[in-house]
Amino acid sequence: MVLAALLSLVLSNLQVTLLFLIVFLVCFWWIRIPKNLPPGPFPLPIIGNSLKLFGKSNYELFCHLAEEYGSIYTFYLGNIRGIIVSDLNIIKEAAVKQADTFSNRFLPPILEWTVQDHGSVFFQNGPVWKERRKFFMQALRNFGVGKKSLEYKINEEACYMIKLFEEQEEKPFDPSQFTNYVIANVICHITFGKRFNYDDTDFQKIIQLLQTFNRSVSLGGVLQVFPWLVRTPFYRHVADVMDALKDFVTVYLNDHKETLNEDNHRDIIDMYLSEIKRQQQSGEEVIFKPEEAWRSIGELFSGGADSTTNTLLFAILLSVVNPDVQDKVVQEEIDRVIGSSRQPSYEDRLRMPYCEAVLMEVQRFKPVAPLAPPHGVFKDAFLAGYYIPKGSQVFFNLCAVLHDPKVWKNPKSFDPSNFLSEDGKSVIKPENFIPFGIGRRICIGEHLAKMELFLFYTNLMQRFKFSLPEGDPTPSLVPVVGILGKPVPFRICATPRG
Numbered sequence: 001m002v003l004a005a006l007l008s009l010v011l012s013n014l015q016v017t018l019l020f021l022i023v024f025l026v027c028f029w030w031i032r033i034p035k036n037l038p039p040g041p042f043p044l045p046i047i048g049n050s051l052k053l054f055g056k057s058n059y060e061l062f063c064h065l066a067e068e069y070g071s072i073y074t075f076y077l078g079n080i081r082g083i084i085v086s087d088l089n090i091i092k093e094a095a096v097k098q099a100d101t102f103s104n105r106f107l108p109p110i111l112e113w114t115v116q117d118h119g120s121v122f123f124q125n126g127p128v129w130k131e132r133r134k135f136f137m138q139a140l141r142n143f144g145v146g147k148k149s150l151e152y153k154i155n156e157e158a159c160y161m162i163k164l165f166e167e168q169e170e171k172p173f174d175p176s177q178f179t180n181y182v183i184a185n186v187i188c189h190i191t192f193g194k195r196f197n198y199d200d201t202d203f204q205k206i207i208q209l210l211q212t213f214n215r216s217v218s219l220g221g222v223l224q225v226f227p228w229l230v231r232t233p234f235y236r237h238v239a240d241v242m243d244a245l246k247d248f249v250t251v252y253l254n255d256h257k258e259t260l261n262e263d264n265h266r267d268i269i270d271m272y273l274s275e276i277k278r279q280q281q282s283g284e285e286v287i288f289k290p291e292e293a294w295r296s297i298g299e300l301f302s303g304g305a306d307s308t309t310n311t312l313l314f315a316i317l318l319s320v321v322n323p324d325v326q327d328k329v330v331q332e333e334i335d336r337v338i339g340s341s342r343q344p345s346y347e348d349r350l351r352m353p354y355c356e357a358v359l360m361e362v363q364r365f366k367p368v369a370p371l372a373p374p375h376g377v378f379k380d381a382f383l384a385g386y387y388i389p390k391g392s393q394v395f396f397n398l399c400a401v402l403h404d405p406k407v408w409k410n411p412k413s414f415d416p417s418n419f420l421s422e423d424g425k426s427v428i429k430p431e432n433f434i435p436f437g438i439g440r441r442i443c444i445g446e447h448l449a450k451m452e453l454f455l456f457y458t459n460l461m462q463r464f465k466f467s468l469p470e471g472d473p474t475p476s477l478v479p480v481v482g483i484l485g486k487p488v489p490f491r492i493c494a495t496p497r498g
């Protein structure tokens with residue numbers, strides 16, 4: 001009896017102490033929150049506002065919160081302060097007017113626990129990033145972005161894609177894997193100087209791993225709050241993706257080292273290896289280190305492939321669920337401008353405003369990067385009159401800008417006329433159309449992505465009529481959100497056009 005009474009007294013004391021500690025921690029955390037921050041939901045210690053993201057897509061929640069807290073607000077991801085900006089003018093104020101302060105990249109916690117920013121073009125900052133970015137922009141130009149040489153390669157890949165679609169013999173199939181292979185092969189051509197057969201198991205495996213990675217590290221994911229979990233067996237597979245990507249790229253790096261001809265670069269890896277040599281010999285600071293070479297080359301491959309694939313998939317899906325749009329693209333433009341005896345050329349777009357408008361509307365309506373990857377603030381700053389302390393991460397909510405009801409007629413519907421002049425004869429580009437971001441960090445693959453989207457889409461529309469399989473429900477248009485948004489799995493039938 002006495003023992004039981006003593007135990008219950010100790011326990012209740014323990015509970016009281018625990019409760020006191022929690023209250024103290026919450027107060028301590030709350031007091032430490034700086035004043036004059038943008039408004040936002042009340043954060044809890046350690047997990048911040050992350051619970052709000054549970055089971056929801058981050059950009060939808062962020063758009064919804066903008067209605068409550070305004071176009072700039074604070075949202076804590078774990079214990080890291082995030083500033084969510086949903087208005088074009090404030091984004092421009094940060095990314096353009098105050099570019100020196102807001103153009104750094106914030107290193108996501110999971111990368112701090114894994115590969116950090118070494119060798120990265122995406123996550124590096126300062127002069128090293130500037131050098132790397134300049135190098136890769138030049139490299140993309142050298143290897144054909146905007147030029148006929150790359151157009152031929154994309155059209156060649158489109159032929160393989162058409163063959164795959166034909167092999168389905170009008171039966172229902174999910175186009176997502178094929179689309180991923182095709183787009184990844186364009187990047188492989190530019191970076192590794194080769195394309196892969198679609199049944200190559202190494203190629204299939206790396207694409208599969210990157211898809212898993214994309215899903216696992218979404219903003220609402222548990223790794224945002226507890227990044228150290230990546231070192232535990234439960235999440236080891238996420239870190240394994242980086243190792244796999246490194247191994248994949250390193251095979252080609254080693255191979256290229258042996259066959260490098262500095263006077264005749266075959267691809268970006270050759271250019272990169274020559275730059276390493278040049279820096280080593282010139283005695284200047286070596287920014288391009290051999291052991292880090294895999295990283296930015298891997299980033300082009302991983303970042304470039306998924307984003308464009310998902311956009312092309314949305315273009316296919318939206319054409320299927322809007323048959324009138326599909327008919328108009330085909331009948332009014334493809335048949336008239338291209339015909340059926342030759343493949344499309346990138347120049348054709350200049351005479352195909354409706355098709356251009358459809359592809360722009362796809363990116364407006366279903367942006368695959370609804371939030372630009374976070375920018376970091378490394379000195380105290382002010383934005384739209386609010387205090388933004390050093391150490392915050394800033395998210396440009398591109399989706400909110402692309403769906404701003406003040407700018408777009410009917411933002412929640414798919415309507416290509418958003419990008420057409422009154423007479424429908426020319427393309428217009430509203431200022432709010434920023435699917436590739438804005439300012440110094442704007443996507444370096446924008447032109448490549450546009451070329452791929454136009455050529456693959458028109459090649460497919462020229463050769464097939466796409467429809468939903470009989471009896472299949474209309475697929476949901478709500479994207480599955482990881483790092484990037486992608487359509488839910490869907491099936492189509494591809495009927496060859498006569």
Ligand code: HEM
Pocket residue numbers: 105121122123133299300301303304305307308311368369371372373396435436437438440441442443444445446448449
């Ligand atoms: C439809 C396709 C694509 C979309 C929607 C897209 C979107 C974006 C966005 C929103 C950003 C961030 C901008 C910011 O931080 O403010 C970005 C950055 C970046 N993108 Fe893309 N992208 C696409 C295709 C590509 C391709 C094909 C490549 C590779 C060739 C690529 C490589 C990169 C790189 C390296 C960065 C980081 C740039 C930097 O931090 O300096 N992207 N992209």
